[in-house]
Amino acid sequence: MIPSQFYQRYGSEENCIEFLYSIYKDSVRVCSHCKCEILKWYAERAHWRCTCCKKKITLKSISFMRDSKVSFRQWTEVIFLLLETKKTLSIAEIHRLTGMKRYGTVFYMVHKIRVELGRLNKKEFLDKSSILPIDKKMKVEPVNLPEYLNIRYGKEVNHTLDKIYLIVPYNWKLNSSLEQLQKICCVGYRYKKVLKNSLSTFRGRQFERRKLEQKWSSNLSGNLIREIEGIYHNISPLHFQKVLDEYCFKYNYRHSRKGKFLSFFYLISGKG
Ligand SMILES: [Zn+2]
Numbered sequence: 001m002i003p004s005q006f007y008q009r010y011g012s013e014e015n016c017i018e019f020l021y022s023i024y025k026d027s028v029r030v031c032s033h034c035k036c037e038i039l040k041w042y043a044e045r046a047h048w049r050c051t052c053c054k055k056k057i058t059l060k061s062i063s064f065m066r067d068s069k070v071s072f073r074q075w076t077e078v079i080f081l082l083l084e085t086k087k088t089l090s091i092a093e094i095h096r097l098t099g100m101k102r103y104g105t106v107f108y109m110v111h112k113i114r115v116e117l118g119r120l121n122k123k124e125f126l127d128k129s130s131i132l133p134i135d136k137k138m139k140v141e142p143v144n145l146p147e148y149l150n151i152r153y154g155k156e157v158n159h160t161l162d163k164i165y166l167i168v169p170y171n172w173k174l175n176s177s178l179e180q181l182q183k184i185c186c187v188g189y190r191y192k193k194v195l196k197n198s199l200s201t202f203r204g205r206q207f208e209r210r211k212l213e214q215k216w217s218s219n220l221s222g223n224l225i226r227e228i229e230g231i232y233h234n235i236s237p238l239h240f241q242k243v244l245d246e247y248c249f250k251y252n253y254r255h256s257r258k259g260k261f262l263s264f265f266y267l268i269s270g271k272g
Helices: 003-010 014-027 072-083 091-097 103-122 174-186 190-204 214-231 237-252 262-268
Strands: 039-042 047-048 056-058 128-133 148-155 161-165
Touching: 003 014, 003 072, 014 072, 014 262, 047 072, 072 091, 072 103, 072 237, 072 262, 091 103, 103 237, 103 262, 161 214, 161 237, 174 237, 214 237, 237 262
Parallel strands: none
Antiparallel strands: 039 047, 047 056, 128 148, 148 161
């Protein structure tokens, strides 16, 4: 999808609500309070109302966009800019393009989306695992990267394209990460929720060492390094897994006919 098509289809709040309703409607079947099955949808307010107990279920509360005051149009735009552009954009660039007021809000949104991408990546059918060496010669300081990444990979039945899931090594900067985490939690860090993912990678397991095909392996790590270097000066170990999650999702859906933006939503709805 090119930007003009995107802004034509998803340029208004109404269109975005209609689109997101189509994605999430099947996940709201009964009232969470009284289990009543008759729920009425109010498009202009983006919520359902239970016809029995009148409980309100908002579209935002059942999605990964919960706990934010940002409009659906802005969420949709940030997802589009993050996933569908040919060249990966930095959070600062997305902030500039959306014209949103606060950088912190965009930062939080991007990280929430990456957490969601990580959840989707984990669901992929990947039956092989190995380690992906990071070519030291390609490393340009000050970007700090581990010596290697854990990788799970495989092909779906009847699919010719490989899919990957890159995982930060268990012990990479573990001590400094935990220290940083402790500090952050002490000062009342605003975006604690997006750190959940970083914590789980610390508990990751060791991977067997199958040998990767040399050319594929060096292309993969080369592309990753180039992409990272174009954007980051330094990557916090607390956020590195989320950066990888974005990279893997884009890699896995690189030739998707639907495009990455729609693939993302179809996967969320379980229709992917
Ligand atoms: Zn009810």
